[in-house]
Amino acid sequence: MLVAFCGIDGAGKTTFLEYAHKWCEENSLGVQAFRPLRPKSDFMNLLNDTVDKYEKELSQKFPLKYRAVLQAFEVLQQNSVIEKWLDEGSVVLLDRWIYSHYAYSSAYDSGSEVMEFILEKCIKPDIIFLFDLPVEEALKRIEKRGKMRGRNEKHTILTAARKEFLRRSTEDNFVIIDTVNNSYDEICEIIAKELSEKSFLKG
Secondary structure (H helix, E strand, O other): OEEEEEOOOOOOHHHHHHHHHHHHHHOOOOEEEEOOOOOOOHHHHHHHHHHHHHHHHHOOOOOHHHHHHHHHHHHHHOHHHHHHHHHOOOEEEEEOOHHHHHHHHHHOOOOOHHHHHHHHOOOOOOEEEEEEOOHHHHHHHHHHOOOOOOOOOOHHHHHHHHHHHHHHOOOOOEEEEEOOOOOHHHHHHHHHHHHHHHOHHHO
16 A cells, blocks of 8 residues: 655654554554655765756756656655665655655746646555644744745745645545644544555455
């Protein structure tokens, strides 16, 4: 079973993925947690270094559309790792997946037919938890972290990304969770119910 945890920054993706991981372990399910395009991964370090060199040597911005395509290729090649875990019978929990790529490329107007084509070849999750909340609330949560904001953590970017997430959430395997009007325990109950129904525990 493949489960993706998506939503704008500050929505609670990582928090509830950690709960899902614990739930799987408590129910004797093999589980793997994975974050594609980790900020400090070898790929992202190389990409950022290459972009910096391009911009310094050519005195112009690296095209965002090219960056989005390169990142999409990296996501696609990570399918082999995910498929291996699935073949071994593990539940795979993804902290973000292709839907985050769609959402933020839309926010930056960096999407393209090439990017869409690549991402369409990626494995589709059995469940996509979309943690939704107003942008203003997300920014309040981000501020409480006490860290410098990331490049995505701006009102305009988060607003556009949220709009794209919701536009794509009409697919049958999306589960939209309101993280403002549901308590932590209520959200955990929703996650446990969905995991139970989609896993062999349902019978």
